[in-house]
Amino acid sequence: MQQFITLTVAGAVQGAVYAAFALALVLIWRSTRIVNFAQGAMAAATTFIALALIEAGQSYWVALLVALVSGFVLGAVIERVVIRPVEGGPELNAVIVTLGLFIAIQALVAIVFGNDERAFPPPFDRVGFTVGETNIALTPNNLYTIGGVLVTLVLLIVLFRYTPVGLAMRASAFGQEVARLLGVRVSRMLTLGWALAAVVGAVAGVLIAGEGSSVTPNFMDALIVYGFVAAVLGGLDSPIGAVVGGVALGLLLGYVRGYLGDEVVNLAALVILIVVLLVRPGGLFSSAQARRA
Amino acid sequence: MAEPVAHGSTAVSAAGADGTAVLEVRDLTTHYGPVRALDGVSLRADKGRITAVLGANGAGKTTLLRTVSGLIRPARGQVLLDGTEITRAPVESMVGRGMSHVPEGRGVIAELTVDENLRVGALFRGKTPKEEFDRVYELFPRLAERRNQPAHNLSGGERQMLVIGRALLARPRILLLDEPSLGLAPRIVAQIFGLVRQLVDTEGLSVLLVEQNARSALSVADVGVVLNLGRVVVTDSARTLMADEDLRHAYLGF
Numbered sequence: 001m002q003q004f005i006t007l008t009v010a011g012a013v014q015g016a017v018y019a020a021f022a023l024a025l026v027l028i029w030r031s032t033r034i035v036n037f038a039q040g041a042m043a044a045a046t047t048f049i050a051l052a053l054i055e056a057g058q059s060y061w062v063a064l065l066v067a068l069v070s071g072f073v074l075g076a077v078i079e080r081v082v083i084r085p086v087e088g089g090p091e092l093n094a095v096i097v098t099l100g101l102f103i104a105i106q107a108l109v110a111i112v113f114g115n116d117e118r119a120f121p122p123p124f125d126r127v128g129f130t131v132g133e134t135n136i137a138l139t140p141n142n143l144y145t146i147g148g149v150l151v152t153l154v155l156l157i158v159l160f161r162y163t164p165v166g167l168a169m170r171a172s173a174f175g176q177e178v179a180r181l182l183g184v185r186v187s188r189m190l191t192l193g194w195a196l197a198a199v200v201g202a203v204a205g206v207l208i209a210g211e212g213s214s215v216t217p218n219f220m221d222a223l224i225v226y227g228f229v230a231a232v233l234g235g236l237d238s239p240i241g242a243v244v245g246g247v248a249l250g251l252l253l254g255y256v257r258g259y260l261g262d263e264v265v266n267l268a269a270l271v272i273l274i275v276v277l278l279v280r281p282g283g284l285f286s287s288a289q290a291r292r293a
Numbered sequence: 294m295a296e297p298v299a300h301g302s303t304a305v306s307a308a309g310a311d312g313t314a315v316l317e318v319r320d321l322t323t324h325y326g327p328v329r330a331l332d333g334v335s336l337r338a339d340k341g342r343i344t345a346v347l348g349a350n351g352a353g354k355t356t357l358l359r360t361v362s363g364l365i366r367p368a369r370g371q372v373l374l375d376g377t378e379i380t381r382a383p384v385e386s387m388v389g390r391g392m393s394h395v396p397e398g399r400g401v402i403a404e405l406t407v408d409e410n411l412r413v414g415a416l417f418r419g420k421t422p423k424e425e426f427d428r429v430y431e432l433f434p435r436l437a438e439r440r441n442q443p444a445h446n447l448s449g450g451e452r453q454m455l456v457i458g459r460a461l462l463a464r465p466r467i468l469l470l471d472e473p474s475l476g477l478a479p480r481i482v483a484q485i486f487g488l489v490r491q492l493v494d495t496e497g498l499s500v501l502l503v504e505q506n507a508r509s510a511l512s513v514a515d516v517g518v519v520l521n522l523g524r525v526v527v528t529d530s531a532r533t534l535m536a537d538e539d540l541r542h543a544y545l546g547f
Contacts, residue, residue, distance in 0.1 A: 167409060170409075171409075174403070174405065177396065178402055181362060182416065183385050183388035184413065
């Protein structure tokens with residue numbers, strides 16, 4: 001039982017980070033129908049910016065804010081300069097462009113910040129709470145990580161559901177031509193979609209670094225695989241699905257790691273991906289049916 | 294066989310009709326690769342009138358509307374809205390200029406609710422008085438019943454009502470309608486055309502209607518323009534076109 005609780009906590013925390021990452025992928029998929037393979041490298045870049053600030057003596061919160069802002073700028077610039085020319089073209093072009101971006105950004109980060117493993121100071125304690133005599137696996141920083149992802153999700157839901165900009169973004173995502181005919185500046189909304197996705201990616205990067213991942217230019221690489229599986233699990237179109245998919249994947253992989261061993265975790269992720277694609281290709285929360293109606 | 298008549302004016306009267314052109318198309322030519330989809334098309338849509346563009350599949354009707362609203366760039370020619378040239382203006386600016394285009398297949402955004410679809414139509418205006426939304430719901434009580442449902446739950450007729458209501462929220466001076474009758478039962482088509490007629494007669498709206506269903510379209514329109522293979526064959530009053538049996542057989546399929 002003790003082990004089950006420990007695994008559940010660890011899985012939920014991992015899952016929260018997968019969720020954030022999946023959320024970033026979903027935002028881009030929704031607005032431009034592109035799977036952004038550069039997401040991990042972009043998040044690594046913003047995490048390094050935050051780390052550089054912390055090492056220079058700034059507070060964690062200032063560093064976080066700067067990471068988010070630089071993510072916004074990075075996402076917007078990449079969409080305008082690199083993605084815009086391949087939008088609306090063959091899908092493979094966009095995939096190759098994001099793969100190229102992934103390599104280029106990762107190399108650039110290595111040149112600027114070096115290739116060494118660096119530690120990222122957490123904002124809260126990474127020692128578990130004690131209840132009576134027993135020390136449980138949940139740490140204050142775990143709560144912060146989960147909370148951070150939830151706040152991000154809630155803010156996105158509020159943005160999409162209750163603001164005119166959110167409505168314009170959804171209209172642009174689901175009916176690009178109609179939105180243009182109705183006077184929505186769709187290209188601006190696509191840029192905003194990429195910018196927001198990069199912000200969410202930046203959140204994921206800073207959170208996972210704070211959970212004790214050593215920070216290197218490629219430290220987000222594994223995450224893009226899990227984030228992608230989580231996004232597919234939730235249906236690539238659904239932000240809520242991304243979060244549920246992320247947490248579900250985190251828990252599943254946590255139990256696999258605990259009961260079956262570390263070495264089968266990647267295999268398990270692959271199996272989950274294949275099963276989802278076979279059984280429910282639209283994901284658990286897909287609106288694919290609606291799109292075809 | 295009718296002789297081609299240039300810009301035939303008619304004696305049909307409507308509330309705001311005074312014979313001035315809201316929309317004028319001059320010598321419009323559009324290519325799809327090597328194919329000339331529009332070949333020197335000239336026509337006008339007058340204020341307070343319904344101008345119907347008719348013709349078979351592939352005659353260039355949809356291309357005409359898409360070129361007019363800027364979705365396709367013409368190779369040659371001009372589009373004028375109230376005398377101002379808008380030929381190369383961005384698509385996004387058209388609603389602000391007073392032209393609303395309801396595209397082929399209706400253009401409901403299926404993932405959004407009925408209410409959200411309407412609100413997207415009013416986004417460009419900034420703040421839109423609630424009364425204007427209420428008016429659309431009064432016009433189409435069916436939509437009011439379903440305002441919080443996703444639009445993909447709507448029937449074809451309800452979708453057509455939604456997109457017309459959404460277009461009206463932009464307070465257009467001219468409405469471009471692409472095949473509103475497509476896939477609808479005759480009773481619903483009559484209902485929708487009747488409503489368009491009513492809006493034109495009472496509010497001075499102008500409509501450029503593209504239809505394959507020529508019989509229904511001519512029964513509601515003031516002026517008909519027959520298109521064949523990208524060229525205007527004849528322009529005349531709807532009544533005259535309706536009476537021309539040879540023309541109907543040759544181009545309108547009834």
